[in-house]
Amino acid sequence: MADYKEFLDSIDRKAYHEGEIEWTEGEYTVTRTTHWSPPGCHNGCGVLLYTKDGKLEKVEGDPLNSVASGKLCMRCLAMPEAVNHPDRLKYPLRRVGERGENTWERISWDEAYDEITEKVLNIKKEFGSESIVVVHGTGRNIGWQVPYFASACMETPNVSTFGFNGFACYLPRMIGTTAKFGDMCLVDASQAHEDRYANEDWERPEVVVIWGNEPIKSNADAFLGHWLVLCHQMGTKIVSVDPRLTWWGVRADYWLPIRPGTDAVLAMAMLNVITTEDLIDHDFVELWCYGYEALVERVADKTPEWAAEVCGVNSEDIRGAARLIANAKNCAIQWGLAFEQQIAALGVTEAVADIMAITGNIDNPGGNMLARCAFLIEKRYGLGDHLIDPEVYARKLIPSVSGINESQIVSCADSDSILYAMETGEPYSVQMFWIQSSNALSCPGMDAPRVYQAMRKIPFVVVVDPFMTPTAVACADIVLPAAMSCERNSVRTWWTPVRSMKKVSEYYEARSDEQIVLDLGKRIKPENWPWETDEDFCTWYLTDQCAPNGTLYDKDFKTLVEQGGTEYWDWDATYRKYEKGMLRPDGSVGFNTPTGRVELWSYGFDSWGVDPLPFHIEPPESPVSTPKTYESFPLILSGGGRSFEFFHSEHRQLPSMREFHPDPLIMVHPDDAKTYNVSNDTWVWVENSRGARFKQKVLVTEQTKPGVVHAEHGWWFPEQEGAEPNLFGTFTSNLNNMTEAYRTGQGGIGSAIKSMLCKIYPVHEGDILPGDVVATKGTFHEYAPGQPYPLIEE
Amino acid sequence: MKGILINYEYCTGCHSCEVACKKQLGLAKGEFGIKLTETGPFKYETGDEAGKWEWFFLPVLTKACDMCEDRVTKGKMPMCVQHCQAWCMYHGEVEDLVKKMDGNTRFALLTR
Numbered sequence: 001m002a003d004y005k006e007f008l009d010s011i012d013r014k015a016y017h018e019g020e021i022e023w024t025e026g027e028y029t030v031t032r033t034t035h036w037s038p039p040g041c042h043n044g045c046g047v048l049l050y051t052k053d054g055k056l057e058k059v060e061g062d063p064l065n066s067v068a069s070g071k072l073c074m075r076c077l078a079m080p081e082a083v084n085h086p087d088r089l090k091y092p093l094r095r096v097g098e099r100g101e102n103t104w105e106r107i108s109w110d111e112a113y114d115e116i117t118e119k120v121l122n123i124k125k126e127f128g129s130e131s132i133v134v135v136h137g138t139g140r141n142i143g144w145q146v147p148y149f150a151s152a153c154m155e156t157p158n159v160s161t162f163g164f165n166g167f168a169c170y171l172p173r174m175i176g177t178t179a180k181f182g183d184m185c186l187v188d189a190s191q192a193h194e195d196r197y198a199n200e201d202w203e204r205p206e207v208v209v210i211w212g213n214e215p216i217k218s219n220a221d222a223f224l225g226h227w228l229v230l231c232h233q234m235g236t237k238i239v240s241v242d243p244r245l246t247w248w249g250v251r252a253d254y255w256l257p258i259r260p261g262t263d264a265v266l267a268m269a270m271l272n273v274i275t276t277e278d279l280i281d282h283d284f285v286e287l288w289c290y291g292y293e294a295l296v297e298r299v300a301d302k303t304p305e306w307a308a309e310v311c312g313v314n315s316e317d318i319r320g321a322a323r324l325i326a327n328a329k330n331c332a333i334q335w336g337l338a339f340e341q342q343i344a345a346l347g348v349t350e351a352v353a354d355i356m357a358i359t360g361n362i363d364n365p366g367g368n369m370l371a372r373c374a375f376l377i378e379k380r381y382g383l384g385d386h387l388i389d390p391e392v393y394a395r396k397l398i399p400s401v402s403g404i405n406e407s408q409i410v411s412c413a414d415s416d417s418i419l420y421a422m423e424t425g426e427p428y429s430v431q432m433f434w435i436q437s438s439n440a441l442s443c444p445g446m447d448a449p450r451v452y453q454a455m456r457k458i459p460f461v462v463v464v465d466p467f468m469t470p471t472a473v474a475c476a477d478i479v480l481p482a483a484m485s486c487e488r489n490s491v492r493t494w495w496t497p498v499r500s501m502k503k504v505s506e507y508y509e510a511r512s513d514e515q516i517v518l519d520l521g522k523r524i525k526p527e528n529w530p531w532e533t534d535e536d537f538c539t540w541y542l543t544d545q546c547a548p549n550g551t552l553y554d555k556d557f558k559t560l561v562e563q564g565g566t567e568y569w570d571w572d573a574t575y576r577k578y579e580k581g582m583l584r585p586d587g588s589v590g591f592n593t594p595t596g597r598v599e600l601w602s603y604g605f606d607s608w609g610v611d612p613l614p615f616h617i618e619p620p621e622s623p624v625s626t627p628k629t630y631e632s633f634p635l636i637l638s639g640g641g642r643s644f645e646f647f648h649s650e651h652r653q654l655p656s657m658r659e660f661h662p663d664p665l666i667m668v669h670p671d672d673a674k675t676y677n678v679s680n681d682t683w684v685w686v687e688n689s690r691g692a693r694f695k696q697k698v699l700v701t702e703q704t705k706p707g708v709v710h711a712e713h714g715w716w717f718p719e720q721e722g723a724e725p726n727l728f729g730t731f732t733s734n735l736n737n738m739t740e741a742y743r744t745g746q747g748g749i750g751s752a753i754k755s756m757l758c759k760i761y762p763v764h765e766g767d768i769l770p771g772d773v774v775a776t777k778g779t780f781h782e783y784a785p786g787q788p789y790p791l792i793e794e
Numbered sequence: 795m796k797g798i799l800i801n802y803e804y805c806t807g808c809h810s811c812e813v814a815c816k817k818q819l820g821l822a823k824g825e826f827g828i829k830l831t832e833t834g835p836f837k838y839e840t841g842d843e844a845g846k847w848e849w850f851f852l853p854v855l856t857k858a859c860d861m862c863e864d865r866v867t868k869g870k871m872p873m874c875v876q877h878c879q880a881w882c883m884y885h886g887e888v889e890d891l892v893k894k895m896d897g898n899t900r901f902a903l904l905t906r
């Protein structure tokens with residue numbers, strides 16, 4: 001077994017470093033900093049950047065940085081391939097041909113800024129600033145810069161990770177736990193302690209439930225999955241809930257291969273077992289929970305036998321897993337994206353949060369820690385939105401009926417409402433898209449052909465990205481070259497520690513995200529942009545953020561860089577904060593909820609008009625809800641599982657990544673491969689009842705259960721023709737040809753994209769490509785602007 | 795003699811060792827200093843393990859591996875060992891490494 005202390009003691013600090021941040025090693029200058037993005041990632045591991053003559057030549061992990069202990073994934077190890085890639089955008093570009101022709105002229109930054117400034121000022125005057133939509137990607141270290149830019153430069157409330165509906169990425173779990181616990185929670189793998197696994201307060205979880213994600217590949221939401229591998233080495237037992245057999249499932253005491261989209265059913269059955277067998281943590285429930293009786297009543301008839309019928313998991317396994325979880329000294333639940341990529345998103349979030357609560361696994365060592373961003377530096381998303389005229393803010397694009405949006409807990413605009421405005425011009429037309437580090441067409445856009453039709457009608461589109469993407473070719477008028485992580489002075493918190501990135505190199509005229517928003521902010525709305533440099537801007541973010549009394553951090557950017565780029569926060573490292581009066585603004589004990597308790601019956605949910613107790617909704621298309629369709633489309637299509645090589649639609653240009661993972665892969669169980677006459681390396685069409693299809697290469701494997709196929713997301717082919725109709729092949733293998741807009745769960749939250757129905761059949765030479773269908777017909781199926789597709793069995 | 799010990803029970807197949815080594819040795823596409831092997835996934839239908847799953851990865855060394863001699867003389871870990879995300883690789887004298895084998899989990903000792 002790996003021993004963390006022994007590991008630390010064994011490191012020859014003279015050979016690595018003794019706290020310096022920059023030194024010379026042979027012909028290289030070595031800089032110790034952290035990596036965030038681009039290329040993208042959700043983390044920010046400690047890296048040693050080796051540069052020669054101002055060029056990044058190699059990257060190593062910093063074994064003395066506590067976040068990843070120097071253990072980098074293949075993507076960071078290959079970072080120079082991205083940074084020095086010949087396809088990178090070197091200069092600002094202006095479109096010269098038609099949209100889609102991929103013909104550009106080089107312009108200067110001043111020309112680009114002048115043109116953008118003139119257009120923005122005109123749009124604001126003529127149409128109102130709300131007609132500008134600001135779009136950014138996930139995790140790309142633009143989560144504070146771009147929202148501030150939207151508020152303080154564009155003066156629009158419409159900032160969004162546009163393209164996927166139902167806020168189907170993490171937000172449902174965030175607002176769900178905020179409502180029920182008063183705070184967000186995450187698995188305690190010792191990451192809040194700088195001395196990590198050696199920390200005396202920390203205990204390894206006795207059981208970890210890996211539910212609806214593969215954390216070693218996704219590393220989502222600033223959580224490194226391999227932390228749990230070390231816990232497992234120390235003895236942590238595993239429960240895996242996943243239709244896929246993952247690394248965890250093979251090593252699990254219980255692998256529960258669930259039918260996609262029925263997680264709430266399984267969770268409610270677990271609650272049934274825990275409550276009826278009286279396996280709850282009595283002290284915690286009595287002292288700190290509200291609504292236990294209502295929960296007991298809700299799950300009273302949700303027996304494992306009932307659940308087994310619906311979710312396809314053996315009832316005795318459900319019992320066994322529930323007992324293992326409840327009887328453990330401490331249990332952490334690593335929940336994932338599958339939670340909201342189903343229509344019952346908030347229902348399953350409630351149910352699993354309740355499992356954590358009634359088993360007493362909240363804010364305990366090795367349980368589910370309540371977490372805030374270090375030193376309260378990320379005060380909130382939507383930074384600077386008080387600078388928007390209230391009348392303009394009131395026109396934010398949100399669903400007309402949703403208590404969730406009205407409650408202001410969600411500060412971003414709603415993707416379906418933006419698409420609706422684009423398709424119908426109601427309640428107003430969208431005049432401009434500012435897209436910073438998002439490849440909306442290839443990755444989040446649901447459905448991709450429809451989003452494409454809507455986006456190319458927008459009068460003025462600016463894209464900021466390190467590479468020319470399908471999105472930029474399809475609709476950009478101006479493309480600005482973004483700097484990579486090692487070319488940025490930047491800061492970031494996502495939980496703890498706070499981290500800084502130090503600029504060590506430059507690439508032609510590429511500029512950092514900070515520099516770009518600062519430059520334009522100063523031109524368009526100078527009073528909101530008082531900073532001289534990117535470093536000043538970062539210091540303001542660390543310490544001030546327009547909040548009364550600022551954040552709890554008082555060091556500037558330079559100081560953070562010079563101390564090695566990380567600083568941990570005691571608050572996150574403290575257990576049972578609810579007993580210590582650390583959670584509520586008034587300093588009293590308890591949780592930061594209306595009742596001061598964990599709300600098993602949730603006032604927050606109730607006020608949003610959402611069921612305040614766990615619930616299930618059958619996926620809109622499934623063997624149960626559309627049995628006739630199921631006859632002709634007999635496979636459940638799940639998708640979006642990650643691979644080590646890629647972060648969403650990124651890294652497709654990197655030779656090493658494509659060496660390991662050249663093609664998009666669809667997992668097919670051996671039984672299904674036989675039935676549908678496909679074998680390894682066969683390219684198949686995956687098609688739904690609307691005739692929408694995409695193709696991927698078959699991987700015959702027991703990693704998926706019979707009847708369920710799993711396809712990859714985010715694929716485009718930078719090596720192919722960029723001009724239309726091919727658009728770097730963005731529609732060819734795109735799972736989002738089959739997803740749909742305007743169909744969400746309770747409260748407008750959750751989207752059933754991991755549980756669709758499909759058939760598969762071999763690709764033949766000469767078959768019409770999806771890109772050609774899009775070019776000639778627009779989309780696969782007719783639609784009325786602003787309306788969902790009709791359900792096939794409606 | 796120096797060797798690399800793999801506690802492959804825990805190897806996740808993350809490819810970090812492979813890429814770290816390719817960068818260290820400057821190897822071309824298709825060439826490796828250390829290369830993953832994969833067994834499974836399959837479910838046993840016979841024997842003591844019936845009903846259980848098997849799926850594991852084990853990296854093996856190629857002729858190109860030089861045990862990261864230049865790094866090791868400077869006091870650093872071999873590139874592959876330093877970056878092993880699953881904490882399942884150890885480098886050292888083989889007689890010390892064998893002592894880590896615990897009899898409970900599967901290990902393989904690799905030498906040049």
Ligand code: SF4
Nearest residue numbers: 041044045072073076
């Ligand atoms: S998780 Fe991987 S890609 Fe992200 S910063 Fe860490 S090593 Fe790099």
Ligand code: SF4
Nearest residue numbers: 815827859862872874
């Ligand atoms: S010891 Fe060095 S050369 Fe050998 S496999 Fe590891 S990284 Fe490659």
Ligand code: SF4
Nearest residue numbers: 805806808811878880
């Ligand atoms: S780096 Fe470690 S965990 Fe990853 S593949 Fe290599 S041996 Fe396995």
